[in-house]
Amino acid sequence: MVPTFWTDIIKKPEQGIYPHIIILAHMILGTGLVYISPRSNLAFLVLITSFFTLYYFKADQRFKLIVGVVLTLFILPVVGVRNIFYLEVIFQISVFAALALGLNIVVGFAGLLDLGYVAFYAVGAYLWAFFGSQQYYVLPFAPGTQPSNLPFLLPGDAFYLFMFAAIFVAALTGILLGTPVLRLRGDYLAIVTLGFGEVIRVLANNLDKPLNFTNGPQGITPIQRPTMPQAAVDVFNKLFGGVVGHEVSPADMYNVMFYLLALAVIIVIVFVTRRLDDSKIGRAWTAIREDETAAIAMGIPLVKMKLAAFAVGASFAGVMGVLLAGSRTFISPESFSFMQSIGVLSMVILGGSGSIPGVILGAATVTILNLQVLQGLSLHLSQLRQSDAVIPIINFAWADLSTQLDPAKYQRLLFGLILILMMIFRPAGLIPSQRRKRELASDEAEGGE
């Protein structure tokens, strides 16, 4: 009886009860592994890939929803509090997933190559950095010369208000930047957006005089966070204290809170993106991407629709900027370099331009590769280097290995390689975008014949 059960699972992973079993098994396996070895990168990878299993296999929608809720609201926070580095990885995945989803609207849907996308992220971040810190009172002082007893301009709880404000401020910036450049096509647009991205970064770098808006290259700190009610910490301790194994501090809870906020933002973004994609607006964007001349001949106002894409994409990045400023309590121009824009773009391309699950997968893959796999390998190598282990046969001592061969240093090289391989073997991305299949009366008539 048992053997047939297992062969059934292997043979029919798409049908009936089996996908449910696979999903549950993967989730429990991942949770178990992480619980046993809370410092293992591999265990964490097993856990985080259970999201992919959840997405990939066909199962009952309610079942999927429940598993997803359990994973995101219970397992990940608990696991993350046990090892705060995991939570950091998940938070970064969420931030980059949101950015990639925003850029996906501009690049994937409307086909406008934007190489300066982090500019909008910077706008959101500096918005809260300015109003959520003492910066308003630092205005007349050069960086580093301000007195230390300055008050804060706004209470920390204004953070939530600024998450909404950032939507409009970033969208407005998108429209302002977009208006002069969107008459350009293709390569020209890419170059100009690249320029604008740099302009925003350079502004952040240099707006410390005559009035000190951004505190220059030193960046703004401390930026306030919303208040953390003690009750939330107590409830978390009461519910999960036993599993976590140590008293959860408010600092830990902040990490959980920002993770949950990022998650909420992503859910809203996915919702908005899907609704827009499947409407007059989304169809107009895709039409522009496919053939601008034909689109305008069908009565689609090009500039207006392109500005809309820019504004919507920018607003997503703006919200995430506020979230970043709050979670880090520190913002400097370095976080908004050109390489960041390229990084987000490579997530979109790797995952599948125009595909919502693809783009999220792309963000997760790149972030995990960056933060976990490469750094894990580096750590492993440096441990080997300190040991007196020797590679057999060629008789090479690990200690002699040059530090230049540190995998973390080859991040860009590896990205380049991955992107080249993707372009050759899977140009549409890991999960290519697909057009929605409609239930059409005429199709049914054909099928009935």
Next chain:
Amino acid sequence: MALLETNNIVKNFGGLIAVNKVNFKLESGRIVSIIGPNGAGKTTFFNTLTGIYKPDQGRITFNGRPLNGLRPDQIASRGIARTFQNIRLFGNMSVIENILVGMHVHLKQSSIDTLFHLPFFKKEERESEQKAEELMTYVGLQGVGNELAKNLPYGGQRRLEIARALAADPLMLLLDEPAAGMNPQETEDIIRLFRRIRDEKGITILLIEHDMRVVMNISEQICVMDHGEKIAEGTPDEIRSNTQVIEAYLGRGAAAGQHEEKNA
């Protein structure tokens, strides 16, 4: 009153005069062809009408209102729909989505309707989907609604382009070489389709065509262009015997030869 009227339209590209002082009148409800040798300025004339090019001189009036200075999308929303010489579909969109894009100017859903799927949004989407399916049947494309446009065979792509143009409920349809690359059977079908579009929907049709069987078969009036100028206009019979037209197509010698034959 004429549906479309152009007054002394001029379009230059650098030193080249692509369209030179063309006066043209199109009565509502007719099927009219523009013919002429390669490079005569026919497509440029189309592009000037639809706003892709701005005329350097002259005035265009459509349905009683001037079109000068309008963007192509504004002109399209006034009721001019077109197809292209080299088919320009939205290849990676499904067939039905291509037609829905054609309805863009008529859809009234706001972003609020869209985000919250308010009843109006659902109703409008459902109705436009139905209308798109009717159009598919109308042009003879059944059961391929979910196919990607780029995967349709050539003839199907031509039909889809026409359906997409019809989706805008235009007053006038501009067809740029609609029968190019079609076999005789397909050509005959498409001529029948154009007649139906005019007779049943009352849409005025202006087409550019090289295939003389199509032109002579379908046109009620023909306008001949050469070197950017309109050199003749008339019924198919008049055009067939027009010396200037024969000269333009075959050269002066041929026209002279024909005269001699007649005289002999």
